[in-house]
Amino acid sequence: MVKIVLFVLLAEAVTVIGQILFKKSANSLERYSLRSNGARIRFLSEIFARPSLWLGFLAIVIGLVIWLIALAQGDLSLVFPIGSLQYIMILFLAHIFLGEKIDKMKFIGTFLVVFGIVLITTTH
Amino acid sequence: MKQNHLTFKIFSLIVLNDLVDTAAQLFMKKGLLHTGIDSVNLSNIAEFAARNASSAFLWLGILVYALNFFIWIVVLYKVDLSIAMPVGSFSYIFIPIFAILFLHEHVNMVRWIGIICIILGIHFVSQSKKPIMKEEKANQWLR
Numbered sequence: 001m002v003k004i005v006l007f008v009l010l011a012e013a014v015t016v017i018g019q020i021l022f023k024k025s026a027n028s029l030e031r032y033s034l035r036s037n038g039a040r041i042r043f044l045s046e047i048f049a050r051p052s053l054w055l056g057f058l059a060i061v062i063g064l065v066i067w068l069i070a071l072a073q074g075d076l077s078l079v080f081p082i083g084s085l086q087y088i089m090i091l092f093l094a095h096i097f098l099g100e101k102i103d104k105m106k107f108i109g110t111f112l113v114v115f116g117i118v119l120i121t122t123t124h
Numbered sequence: 125m126k127q128n129h130l131t132f133k134i135f136s137l138i139v140l141n142d143l144v145d146t147a148a149q150l151f152m153k154k155g156l157l158h159t160g161i162d163s164v165n166l167s168n169i170a171e172f173a174a175r176n177a178s179s180a181f182l183w184l185g186i187l188v189y190a191l192n193f194f195i196w197i198v199v200l201y202k203v204d205l206s207i208a209m210p211v212g213s214f215s216y217i218f219i220p221i222f223a224i225l226f227l228h229e230h231v232n233m234v235r236w237i238g239i240i241c242i243i244l245g246i247h248f249v250s251q252s253k254k255p256i257m258k259e260e261k262a263n264q265w266l267r
Contacts, residue, residue, distance in 0.1 A: 110249060
């Protein structure tokens, strides 16, 4: 069981790193309004030229594979509640690596979401 | 101009992202159910992969999943990751609702409380109106 918990945590950590890399690539772009097709095309062509985006993809795929291995071996009522910890990881890692603020509303809201997921996924 | 907080438009995009994600998961699940293999282990994993590779539903699911990335990247472009992620937990609500409507599953009281907690949590997170990041840090990322 400890092994499965560690696997899930590893999968979440790698996925969260992928999301942070996605966000980093999105933050590195100029601020387009995305209202015209020209701006949308420039936005997409620029973001796909970012190495951090592709590193993010790689991390997400690796995270998914580890997640599937954990899912295949562990009970859903164990894997999903632990998996919901990724929301807490995002809260703090986005603060550390992206400079996103943690305010009271975000903090309370994130923990409520995690609590809700735990309630939904541990009962039958 | 950059958005400082979650607008209705971006909120709707996140909900759309969750709906598309739910559809992709259902397609993939449907594809995986038709393999005729009950349990996967090291000895039959190659056969499992080979049978799945010919499943149209699985590929449809993967395609929809990939297309969803375009919605997600626009969301990330506009709002904090630490706002987008919790608000994106709508799929935990959609799946039970779809299960009730289409599969006539029973949802017990504890799960209803869980669903209400998630809705409340999303509401709180979406009230967070802090800027995407500090202005100087934002400038640092501009080329």
